[in-house]
Amino acid sequence: MTPDRTAVAKAPVAELIPFRTADGLELELRRCRGGDGPAVLLVHGHGVSSEMFALAEIRNVTDVLADAGYEPWLLDWRGSSRLRHNEFGDPYTFDDVALYDIPDAVAQIRARIGDRPLFVVAHCVGALALALSLTAGRLPGLAGVVAQGVFLTPKVGNAVRLRVLLGSELLASRVHHIDSDFRKVGLWSRRTLLHAALTRKGDCPDPTCRMVHHGWGMGVRLFEHDHLHPRTHDRLADLFGPIPLAVLPHLRQMELAHAVVRWNDVDERYRDLPENALDHADRIDCPVLLLSGSRNEAWLDSNRLCRDVLAARAPGVEVRYTEIPSYGHLDTFIGRGAALDVFGHLLDFLDEMSARPAQAT
Secondary structure: OOOOOOOOOOOOOEEEEEEEEEOOEEEEEEOOOOOOOEEEEEEEEOOOHHHHHOOOOOOOOOHHHHHHHOEEEEEEEOOOOOHHHHHHHOOOOHHHHHHHHHHHHHHHHHHOOOOOOOOEEOOOOOHHHHHHHOOOOOOOOOOEEEEEEOOOOOOOOHHHHHHHHHHHHHHHOOOOOOOOOHHHOOEEEEOOOHHHOOOOOOOOOOHHHHHHHHHHHHOOOOOOHHHHOOHHHHHHHOOOOOEEEHHHHHHHHHHHHOOOOOOOOOOHHHHHOEEEEEHHHOOOOOEEEEEOOOOOOOOOOHHHHHHHHHHHHHOOEEEEEEOOOOOOOHHHHHHOOOHHHHHHHHHHHHHHHHHHHHHHH
């Protein structure tokens, strides 16, 4: 009997698994009990957390995967708003996420699931780091990957380009982070004027919502308002953490290259990562599904472009592209209708890839 992919179900119980990366950072995995089928690692975007995959007020992707017989694993990497490191830790770049966080999380999972297949589903900057890990050959033998919003070919509009440039050059050397929650700033902080400038435009009366769009979204919409459950919108301040500005130069470097590139050129620890991930795309040894909302203002048509570029430069990589009509960027996971509109495409891909070994025998 095929599980109902739309009915509201009780979220699976999560087992918290703290682990230490090879460079000594404490991160967290949450193992959500589903079926005994393949495992699925969910990798969040920057400055949010694994909570984006487990919102209680909607039929979330963790529920959908568990009910379909998969075992979801939720990673909180060093950019998670659930971890103190995002706000108070040492500066880092996405090289660290690609070299340590994702491969070490995969090792933790594989130590517990044995020879069961493992998929990785990554969102936004999590997908950029995943691309760097894959093309470095640090994640061999995955059953498949899903990249939402962006993957190997980041492409942004003029508004985002201007914000990243200004943030990289003017703010990153002076300000460690900017709070998403306007209430934490108050009226007498030295950052009050900065927040006022970032939140002065927008249709929504909620200053935190405007901050999310103009801070995290770099001046563009991160989601379609009418796709959010009212409860989700009311707790945006809980879902979005501080915005660490030290990562902006790396994003700027990627934007200039129109590709995922390594930041660290001097430190020998990062030599295993490719200077340009596109040049090593042929190292990707598993099928890839690229997802994107048709109204993705954050990364525009990056994933459609990625499909075309991979077809020309790495024809041996199996890649497909699916566009979700009327969706933006983040609402593909946190939207109240995502179980109906988005997650079916995800499950179809996982089901098809999971069936392949059985067909081959």
